[in-house]
Amino acid sequence: MRDEMMERMPEAEIRRRDRLETEQSGQSRRRGNQRRRRQKKGGGCREGCLSFFCGILVIAAAFFAGMGAGWYRWGRETGPKADLSSIQIPDWVQQEFIRKNIYSRPAVSLQEVNDIVVHYVANPGSTAEQNRNYFDGLADQGQEGGTSASAHFVIGLEGEIIQCVPIDEIAYASNYRNYDTISIECCHPDDTGKFTEATYQSLVRLTAWLCDAVNIDRSRVIRHYDVSGKACPLYFVEHEDAWEQFKRDVKNQ
Numbered sequence: 001m002r003d004e005m006m007e008r009m010p011e012a013e014i015r016r017r018d019r020l021e022t023e024q025s026g027q028s029r030r031r032g033n034q035r036r037r038r039q040k041k042g043g044g045c046r047e048g049c050l051s052f053f054c055g056i057l058v059i060a061a062a063f064f065a066g067m068g069a070g071w072y073r074w075g076r077e078t079g080p081k082a083d084l085s086s087i088q089i090p091d092w093v094q095q096e097f098i099r100k101n102i103y104s105r106p107a108v109s110l111q112e113v114n115d116i117v118v119h120y121v122a123n124p125g126s127t128a129e130q131n132r133n134y135f136d137g138l139a140d141q142g143q144e145g146g147t148s149a150s151a152h153f154v155i156g157l158e159g160e161i162i163q164c165v166p167i168d169e170i171a172y173a174s175n176y177r178n179y180d181t182i183s184i185e186c187c188h189p190d191d192t193g194k195f196t197e198a199t200y201q202s203l204v205r206l207t208a209w210l211c212d213a214v215n216i217d218r219s220r221v222i223r224h225y226d227v228s229g230k231a232c233p234l235y236f237v238e239h240e241d242a243w244e245q246f247k248r249d250v251k252n253q
């Protein structure tokens with residue numbers, strides 16, 4: 001009995017293995033066919049998948065760009081202290097805007113005003129009109145020129161005030177503070193840089209008006225010197241007491 005079993009078992013085992021092999025080869029054949037079918041369709045699938053994922057990428061990029069901009073700006077914009085473009089310029093200011101150009105009027109929006117900056121033209125005896133025309137003439141420089149200068153206002157020897165650049169645009173006068181200040185250039189009769197009484201009175205009046213118009217305290221008045229250390233306006237740099245008096249006069253205007 002045991003012998004018989006021993007003889008028959010391998011037979012049964014062989015048959016079982018044969019069956020298994022047949023099944024497995026059938027399966028692998030089927031799998032091979034499936035694989036081949038998949039590979040056949042694969043070329044089209046890859047293209048389809050590629051354009052699909054490209055589409056997803058574009059949508060994701062657009063989404064994140066939008067969200068990124070929002071994320072970047074979130075909490076940063078505090079709102080303007082004053083709407084600069086809506087401020088009415090008084091009739092004692094002559095508006096003679098210079099031409100838009102990269103050297104003196106780049107037409108870049110001034111987003112906020114934190115200080116008013118006082119300058120002197122450093123060209124004794126020159127008039128407000130001449131200084132305004134100088135700024136305007138910078139537009140005609142060639143590529144190799146490269147002088148950048150301007151100011152929002154120029155006050156002349158007779159106290160006349162010419163506005164060269166709108167107050168909602170930047171002017172090129174105060175180095176890195178061009179982006180949050182309004183600049184006033186003042187003419188002067190001689191090398192001392194001291195202003196005439198008429199120039200001085202117009203400067204006090206214009207400065208006080210500007211502070212009120214853009215909604216900053218009247219103490220927010222600085223010299224070009226306070227920005228970059230440049231001796232400008234010369235007289236107010238060399239005579240600190242005169243500068244302090246000027247600030248008091250603005251406050252009491």
Ligand SMILES: [Zn+2]
Nearest residue numbers: 119120224232
């Ligand atoms: Zn200056």
